[in-house]
Amino acid sequence: MKNRVSILGIPFDNISPEAAVEQVYAMRLEERAHRVVTPNSEMVYLAQSDPVFAKILRESDFVVPDGVGVIYASKLIGTPIREKVAGIDLGEGLIARMARSGEGVFFLGAKPGVADLAAEKLCEKYPGLRVVGTQDGYFKNVDEVIEKINQSGAVLLFVCLGVPKQEQFMAEYGPRLTSVRIMLGLGGSLDGYAGLAKRAPKWMIRMGLEWFYRLCKEPYRYKRMLALPKFMLCVLKYGKKEVAKK
Ligand code: UDP
Numbered sequence: 001m002k003n004r005v006s007i008l009g010i011p012f013d014n015i016s017p018e019a020a021v022e023q024v025y026a027m028r029l030e031e032r033a034h035r036v037v038t039p040n041s042e043m044v045y046l047a048q049s050d051p052v053f054a055k056i057l058r059e060s061d062f063v064v065p066d067g068v069g070v071i072y073a074s075k076l077i078g079t080p081i082r083e084k085v086a087g088i089d090l091g092e093g094l095i096a097r098m099a100r101s102g103e104g105v106f107f108l109g110a111k112p113g114v115a116d117l118a119a120e121k122l123c124e125k126y127p128g129l130r131v132v133g134t135q136d137g138y139f140k141n142v143d144e145v146i147e148k149i150n151q152s153g154a155v156l157l158f159v160c161l162g163v164p165k166q167e168q169f170m171a172e173y174g175p176r177l178t179s180v181r182i183m184l185g186l187g188g189s190l191d192g193y194a195g196l197a198k199r200a201p202k203w204m205i206r207m208g209l210e211w212f213y214r215l216c217k218e219p220y221r222y223k224r225m226l227a228l229p230k231f232m233l234c235v236l237k238y239g240k241k242e243v244a245k246k
Contacts, residue, residue, distance in 0.1 A: 003015065004063075005074050005079045005080075005081050006079075006240040007044060007070060007073050007074055007077070007235065007240065008044050008045075008047070008048060008073075008231075008234060008235060008238060008239075008240070008241065008242055008243060009047070009048075009054060009058065009240070009241060009242020009243075010039060010044050010047060010054070010057050010058060010063065010242070011058060011063060012039075012063050012064065012065050012070065012074070012081055013062055013063055013064060014081045014082060015064070015082070015085070016082060016083065016085075017083065017085045017086070017089055017090065017093070018093075020062070020064055020085045020090055020093075021090060021093035021094060021097065023062065024036055024062055024090065024094060024182060024184075025093075025094060025097050025182075027061065027062070027181060027182050028103070028155050028156070028181035028182055029181075030181070031181070032175075032181070033157075033170075033174040033175070033177045033180045033181060033182070033183050034061040034062070034181060034182050034183065035056075035059075035060040035061050035062075035170045035171065035174055035183050035185075036060065036061060036062040036063075036064070036090075036182065036183065036184045036185065037056075037057055037060045037062070037063050037064075037167055037170075037185050038063075038064050038066035038085070038086075038087030038090065038184075038185060038186065038187070039057055039063065039064075039065070039066065039067075039070070040065075040066050040067030040069060040070060041067050041069030041070055041073065041227060041228050041231040041232075042067075042069075042163070042224055042225070042227040042228065042231070043057070043163055043164075044057075044070065044073075044231060045227040045230055045231040045234065046163070046164065046227070047242070048234060048242065048243040049243075050164070053164045053167065053168075054242060056164075056167045056168065056170075056171045057167065059171075060167075064085035064087065064090060065081055065084055065085060066084065066085065066086055066087045067084065067211070068084055068208035068210070068211065069211075069228050069231060069232070070084070071083065071084055071208075072232070073231070073232065073235040076232075076235055076236065077235060077239045077240060079240075084208075086205075086210075087184070087185070087186045087187065087189060088186065088189040088192050088193075088199070090184070091158060091184055091186050091189055091193075092122075092193070094156055094182070094184070095122055095126055095129060095156075096126055098129060098130070098155070098156055099126035099127065099128040099129035099130075100128060102128060102130060103130070103155040103156065104130045104131075104132035104133075104152060104153050104154040104155055104156070104179075105129070105130065105131055105132065105154055105155070105156040105157070105158070106131070106132055106133040106134070106135075106149050106152050106154035106156070106157045106158070106180070107119060107131065107133075107134045107135075107158050107160070107190055108134075108135045108137065108145070108149070108157060108158060108159050108160065108161070109135075109136070109137035109158065109159060109160025109161045109162075109166065109186075109190055110136060110137050110160050110188075110190040110191055110194075111136060111137070111138070112136040112138070113136070114136070114190050114191055114194050114196065115134035115135065115136060115160075115190050115194075116134050117194035117195070117196070118190045118191075118193035118194040119131035119134055121193055121194060121195060122193055132152040132153060132154050133148060133149065133151075133152035133154060135148060135149075137160060137161045137162075137165075142173065146173055146176050146177065149177060149179075149180065150176075150177060150178045150179060152179070153179045154179060154180055155179060155180060155181050155182065156180070156181070156182045156184070157177070157180045157182070157183045157184070158184050158186050158189065158190065159183055159184065159185050159186065160185075160186045160187060160188065160189055160190045162187060162188075163185075163187065166185040166186070166187070167185050170183045170185055198217070199213075200212075200213030200214070201213075211225065211228070
């Protein structure tokens with residue numbers, strides 16, 4: 001039985017970051033492209049008004065809480081999730097595994113050149129890593145991209161197209177991927193791996209202040225971040241139930 005906690009209708013896997021890497025890595029043994037999503041409070045809030053997006057999250061193979069807002073919410077409704085699992089760390093944990101096994105990875109998303117830079121940095125850090133393909137996130141012909149991924153023989157695919165585009169991409173095109181076993185929706189992580197978007201200092205991450213660091217660095221995101229208080233109000237009102245279903 002999976003240990004899951006529902007917050008506003010989205011079932012989160014309640015698991016440590018280390019165990020998350022193990023479980024996701026094990027998914028490659030089953031012959032289909034598994035979908036892994038990393039919702040934060042903003043995404044859960046978006047799901048309340050977008051039933052299609054909510055369904056994509058709900059029906060994913062693995063759902064990790066990538067935000068302290070989700071952790072606070074889980075405590076508030078009396079079913080605490082043990083800790084945040086940052087998508088960028090989950091991705092790196094899998095990269096470390098793949099570097100040891102020699103299985104191929106493909107980076108899809110971000111601005112032209114970023115995925116290649118991320119590949120270069122990660123290959124330096126994890127000798128043995130095989131990045132078998134990259135593609136920026138501003139492509140015109142999706143069929144060509146699917147073909148490129150299939151030709152690469154990648155087992156692990158990072159999908160970094162922003163929310164909700166990356167989740168929609170995985171839901172729609174996952175079934176057409178022939179070699180991929182794990183798809184991970186990772187937002188701006190390629191920018192992070194490439195060293196273009198710096199993460200908060202460790203002490204801030206530990207104190208749950210990564211969102212504050214991001215707000216200071218990218219103040220234009222404040223509108224998106226307003227979803228956090230709205231999400232909290234929704235949690236107080238509806239708890240585990242999904243609003244969009246009402
Ligand atoms: N992006 C993309 N294609 C698009 C829109 C966005 O590849 O059509 C990329 C963008 O360049 C960035 C990532 O998706 O690298 C989203 O970053 P953001 O910081 O918004 O993601 P978050 O982690 O907040 O969802």
